[in-house]
Amino acid sequence: MNDTSYINWIAMSDNALAQTIGAFVKHHRLSQNKTQEEVAGAANISRSTLSLLEKGGTITVPTLLQVLRVLDLLYIMEVFKIQEQISPIELAKLDQQKRQRARNSDNDSNKKSDW
Template sequence: MNDKQYTKWIAMSDIALLQTIGAFVKHHRLSQNKTQEEVAGAANLSRSTLSLLEKGEAVTIPTLLQVLRVLDLLCIMEVFKIQEQISPIQLAKLDQQKRQRARNSKNDTDKQTDW
């Protein structure tokens, strides 16, 4: 992760973050050549609610999700995906437990062949 990018988000106020989200939604709506009325109707919202979102006003998360779904932008939810990470110590322990050689079992040596 780029530390500069991460610090930028932390340093931003909630209002600035909401404005960034609003600008993101508006940019993608316009790039898809959709009006506020079209997107709001498809998301089952009022046009004024979408307008508030685009201006950076506080809206609910379900409202944001509905708009992202209509704009086919739910792919940004990938950043919220939880990925299990293994520590280097646990990885080293698992590596030590790996088999190094194959052994004959007692059953294999006791069997007689038909030769």
């Protein structure tokens, strides 16, 4: 790919991925002008655990979620949302089942006119 912003996530090691996540957390913490103590206290974790996270160390998913919540970064969870996708064939079948025109009901045609 010619796009220089492209990152091959699959080719990255687990350690490199953890460091990328840690850098993301640290960047957003600093952009919000929050200290490690403030974020760690609000997330109910130790400062050393937050430091470990920011350096790409091993932490638990709940710990990561607590930090993301404190930093108002839970919007990134949107990528994990499962969306039902309908196949083109199913879409065509549903489209065929739609009403194409309106017609009078049988009861209306049996009524006698007052004329």
